[in-house]
Amino acid sequence: MRAFHYDHLTLALPPGHRFPQSKYQLLRERLERDPGLLRLQVAQPADTDVLALVHTPDYIDAVLHGTLSPAAQREIGFPWAPSLLRRSLFSVGATIDAARAALEEGVAASLAGGTHHAYADKGSGFCVFNDVAVAARVMQAAHHRARRAPAALAPxxxxxxxxxxxxxxxxxxxxxxxSIFAEDETVFTLSLHGEKNFPFRKERSDLDVGLPDGCGDEAYLRALDDAMAEVWRRLDGRMPGLAFYLAGADPHEGDRLGRLKLTADGLLQRDRRVLEALFDRHIPVALSMAGGYGEDLSVTVDIQQRTLEAAAQAWGRWRDRQTQAGTAAGLSTTG
Structure with a gap:
């Protein structure tokens, strides 16, 4: 399974800043020591023109040229610097790379990403550009172009x-x-989150499930199962061609910002249920690691490593299925 990273880029943050940027390097180094089925690749930065598929021209210009107001920088949570721009472009690029690889191989991942608090016209909550939204639009645009190509070349x-x-x-x-995908019938958004946690003013996803503080494994997994069943019911057979899975580690009981009480085993069960549901429905998936702010960052890295191991196992099943399909097609042709 391909997994894309860009932790060689760091942010110029003041001492004591609560954003745990060191976890990305720790995760990559852990995976390099025990790679298993993962193929680690340095991500490519997103071209600035693809940002306009989601973000407004004024906001893009402000980020590119460092003219974000002090208030806008406070809402993002990062001071503007050239390093912020570079890292934000790589964040989007990694998710685009993962989405493209997922469409080719079934499962792929970004070792960061999940910047889901970024709106079309502003950033927020440690999120500058919305990597999943941009990647979704890039993949939709590529699919549209492919449909206009000769039939033999079209996916x-x-x-x-x-x-x-x-x-x-x-x-x-x-x-x-x-907010970005409101009223957009081509994108279905599901969010399972702490009801009383940030952001305190929620937007309306296609399906929102707000959970109480202290929610543990059993209640969470029951809510997830119910939510996924509702997703399939609402899609009513119109299965999507691509999924993005934001596999945040921050529902963990040891997270500084999470306020839920899931165990590491509960989070692994969560991951496996999502990946199994997508595999059963032949829906490729690009994972993003999203949030994770553990009191002990090594615990957060453990959780994310297990998520990626589960994804790699799912990728192995996709590979086996594609191999079997190719074999069956060959036998049909020769027979």
Missing amino acids: MHGPAGLGVLVIDLDVHQGNGTA
């Missing part, structure tokens, strides 16, 4: 275009993503 995703499913299981609601 098979149905006549209505590339439908997208966003499964946001970060502990914080994906308010920016919900």
